[in-house]
Amino acid sequence: MWSTARDIAAGDLVITRELVQPLVITPGKELNSKYGVYRHSDLIGVPYGSKIGSRNGKGFIHVLRPTPELWTLALPHRTQILYLADIAFVSSWLNIKPGSRVIEAGTGSGSFTHSVARTIGTSGHLWSYEFHEARASKAREEFSRHGMDDIVTLTHRNVCKDGFTVVDTVDAVFLDLPMPWEAVEHAKNALRKDRVTRICCFSPCMEQVLRTVTALNDAGFSDITMYETLLRPHQVDSVPALPPISQIGEKLKKSEQKREEKRLRQIANSRAAAGKRKRSDDADEDDGDRAEGSLGKRLKTDDEDDVTQHEDEQSPRTGNQQSGRPVADAAETKGALPENPPRKITISKTFPEVRGHTSYLTFACLLPTLPVAQTPASGTEGAVNNPATSSEMVRDIQTIAVH
Amino acid sequence: MGEGSSKTAQNTRADTIQAGNTLLLRLPSGDIKTWKLEKDSAANLGKFGSFHANELVGQQFGLTYEIADKKLKVVSSRTLQEVEDTEATNELINDGQFVQPLTAEEIETLKKSGVHASEIIKKQIAQHANYGLKTEYSKEKYKKRKEAKFSKSFTVIDPTVFNVCDYWFNKDQNRVRDVRPDALGQMLNIANITHGGRYLAVDDASGIVVAGILERLGGKGRLITICDVDSPPAYPAMVHMNFTREVTQVLSSLNWATVDEEYTPIVPPSEPPSKAKSDAQKTRLNKRKAVNDTLNRTREELFAGEFDGLVVASEYDPSSILEKLSPYLAGSANIVVHSPYVQIVTDLQNQLRDLPQYLGPAVTEMWLRRYQVLPGRTHPLMNMSGSGGFILHTIKMYNTWLQFGVHTHSRLGPDTTTRRLSP
CATH class of the missing domain: 3.40.50.150 (Vaccinia Virus protein VP39)
Structure with missing residues (x-):
């Protein structure tokens, strides 16, 4: 049937992983595809199962021995x-x-x-x-x-x-x-x-x-x-280990706490503002007003910063730790977070669409x-x-x- | 035209049943009994009767026999019966009613007196109080059930790879590591097992994979298996194939110590000590020498490499097996790894897809459904085999990069594009 020799010879049928069409090796012929340019004569003498770079350096092909399955x-x-x-x-x-x-x-x-x-x-x-x-x-x-x-x-x-x-x-x-x-x-x-x-x-x-x-x-x-x-x-993938719910629970609790803090701050601010208005109505203590007003503003900014930072928490804070090796304390301080780098697991499932009947x-x-x-x-x-x-x-x- | 007609098909076993064969006998109950045919012995099938073993010698495989007076009679093949649809239902049939006046003792007496099974069944039907109420389908089932009980007969199963694998899988699927007949067929095809090819195999599945490969080699080519014991491995599933010597002589085995190139196997000396020895001792030493020489030759053969394929059905870590054996595979060789567990092959796939010497590792699962085929009553069987395991297939590539027709192999550098090729 097909060649059982180790190396490709003229006249051989060769299957490539990349091209749908099989090749019949014909000296003088050239293969020109999106995987590059190859002279058939270049393939002669090459062992089956080799990876070959194209003449124009634009790609490569795997040359395979034909089997009925291929x-x-x-x-x-x-x-x-x-x-x-x-x-x-x-x-x-x-x-x-x-x-x-x-x-x-x-x-x-x-x-x-x-x-x-x-x-x-x-x-x-x-x-x-x-x-x-x-x-x-x-x-x-x-x-x-x-x-x-x-x-x-x-x-x-x-x-x-x-x-x-x-x-x-x-x-x-x-x-x-x-x-x-x-x-x-x-x-x-x-x-x-x-x-x-x-x-x-x-x-x-x-x-x-x-x-x-x-x-x-x-x-x-x-x-x-x-x-x-x-x-x-089966479609096989390698993904980070799935996060446990405790991690999400902690995250939600923190965000709830922050929200509550914010609410309390806002109440405090509005009270302060109300007091200021009262006092400015009285038209005295100019300096104190200004100080408190700016404090209120600063608090608000802090709050915003906290929110952004909080959103970033899932990924390690790289900003101030870039120079050192990835730090494990990120995981330690947050308890439920996976170690760094996150543990990978292999998962598989059947392709979404498969042959159901032949x-x-x-x-x-x-x-x-x-x-x-x-x-x-x-x-x-x-x-x-x-x-x-x-x-x-x-x-x-x-x-x-x-x- | 003469194509194929000049020669008879090569056989991996004798054309007919021979003394010394290990046969699979299917009993009327559906059970399968393993039985070694010893010349001049008597075979005892319990309530299904007994017969003289020599009667089977020279017979074709695959026939059904009836036992009468310890003699065998070939039974013609059973044909399917059309069943007439009637108005009958089970409306008036209740459980627990007394319907069969014929007692077990009376039946026993009938059997002892040598009455044919069909006569006993006729009697039972005649005396059955509600037989007439049954649907025709139900009557058929009743007769079948009685036949399974009373008929004295058996079938010599034709020991094809499919049938032997099916027998082992049904007997104990753990012992064949879930290699179901469909899985085995796929493994042999994907591995491109060809008459005359050279293969490596790791079979911890009772030898069913080895049996399949040997049959496809048909006595030409080579199979080296690697096992986990220090003596030649027992491949019990192979016994039922009743292979001829020509078929098994292409098989040699090494173990996980002797496949280590760095290791020098410790073998007993085969050179005689200084003084002359008795004949018995010489024979023993010669035997020893033959064993040692075979071991060395097999190792050299393995280490020389360029094998056409590797088939694995093993209890050990497949990536360690591939790491050890894939250097001995030729480029474009097919690698097939079967496992009962999806995690084993998916983990393997995950490791291999980063390595340029393995092309397109892919995982597939087998699915098989059998049907009851009876006129008017065709449907899938109520029970089906849940799993025939999972298969990983990949193609071995030389770890070299050839460029511009420059035919010198150069080491392949870190290659990030290989991953893109995975399907």
Whole structure:
């Protein structure tokens, strides 16, 4: 598939963290983006996983080795695509592993295709079917460019009408079709019969699920089950520890006290002023008047200063302490305030908007009907019957064999 | 066309059940029993019957058997039954009424006389006073409940990674550190585990992660695990996979002492003392030498680095694990850390995002809902698994800065712009 060499070579597909489009390294070409200017030839010989500064010094890019997961984020959308959570779950339930033979219909944007191709490797095979001709040719070109020719066979075909190109061959079938129930019998033909095989139908609507379940049941699939899986991304932040209410309580108490002091001062002032008026009516003691008047003014200014200072209290008073190291006595004198610098905590929550539904994943097994040819033990005196010959009575009892 | 048809799929275990396999047997009650198939032994499933172990040898995985006279009979797969809607309700059915004249002793006698489970259930239904009043759905449930009680049968669970993980998770999710099958599938995909790749893993989750990686390697590539004990780690979840030797031989283990480059492991001497020794002693020394050589080779291999990925499901501080092991990762290697606790991975994310050698650390949570699928009765299961844990994923970057195509690595200075790249 993609390069496994340590260093980037000409012709390699390279993913960058910064650019949405993947790059195919072509000597002579230049990448010119808001992240700077890069010559493709500069990247040749550079190890994957490097950070590269641009020629014009205006930015940098991280050059990454492509993976199906990165490709899913970068790929050109031809259709609605499958995402990590569903791909991983389907692959796991269908037991897709190196050497597996798998059918996929339809190909769509190739998101699942890349992931399966990675997992099955060159000892496995993936037959991919797409009924939309233009999409099929685009996907074929892409798979070829990505070195997947020996793993993936892409066929332009309507599998609901014409079925698959292989019989009794594959270990698993994945149907991402509008009407998967129309392909269930074809899928059964394509699945091998000498071991347990599996199918998954991917449908966004419950009505589709119900019709699919009926079709699977009628075709003799067992262990029918259905799942929904989602991936919830978390937004992580580091913030100062939340202030305790005692701190706010103290602040409120102080401000209440100040307000009361102010009120009392104002009463005192107005009384004094009233007295002065009286006295000025009497028209004597000129000097005393002036002194008291200015005192009243000064008091008021002090009060205003107090208020501003009070508002600043939450942040350490840096004015007179700038020269020294941040002083801990700020915290000591105010008791409830956090130490300086404030303790940080890590918090996380799910992103405000997340994917709420992708599709229902309907799974089923097809149990083997063919005896195993090469095993010495089968056919010996054991009483094990072929499932096909098991009696009506046995069928009647319906053993609990739900997956 | 011949694609894929020329070769059979590589198997990580024998095609069929073999003597020596450790099997998972699902009983009619829904319980799963672990059972090691010893040649020529007898298997006893308690009230569900007993049979001769050899009968399973050579059989396919995944089939259901009925036990009759200690012999096994394959049961065809169960199909879903359409249930007819009727007017019946539970209006006239009250709790505590005497409805079943058939006594436990009578049922026991019937069972002893070898009457088939389906006959017993028929008898019970015939004698049940209120059976006719039940809704069709309720009748179905009743029959199912009785089958779970009386039928003598079992299923050999196909030991896929999914099924084995599911078994362990349901048995004791703490022992697999909340690695649910969906979480495991995601970890393997995000870590880009590829046939032939080279990986590091720290698995304190009973070996379920190791099992998943080994299966995806399919006998080609390399896996070095680091454990917290001085002997080879027991990965009990791996036992149920019944891997062949080819699959497990790519696995080697070191511990937190032997991964220390500065440390010289203290091993017993493997060179014979001066005088000639007995054969027994020579064999012992040779064995010792082999163990020591393997240890040294594995350490050298680790220290040479350039691994393709690191997967962690550990009880230890993940940032200390990353600090120790990420120097051995190649650029663009995927790092996946799973934890049952969101705080562990968010704290880690918070530390990593300031370090230029970790690109875009991101935290995700798994969510999985299973449905009951029955004709006319499809709905999510009433109980669901609350958590499959949390995953942090990041990509390892070389701690170098390349400029203008000058291909000499220069130390990266303090870089304040790295943070901006976090998603």
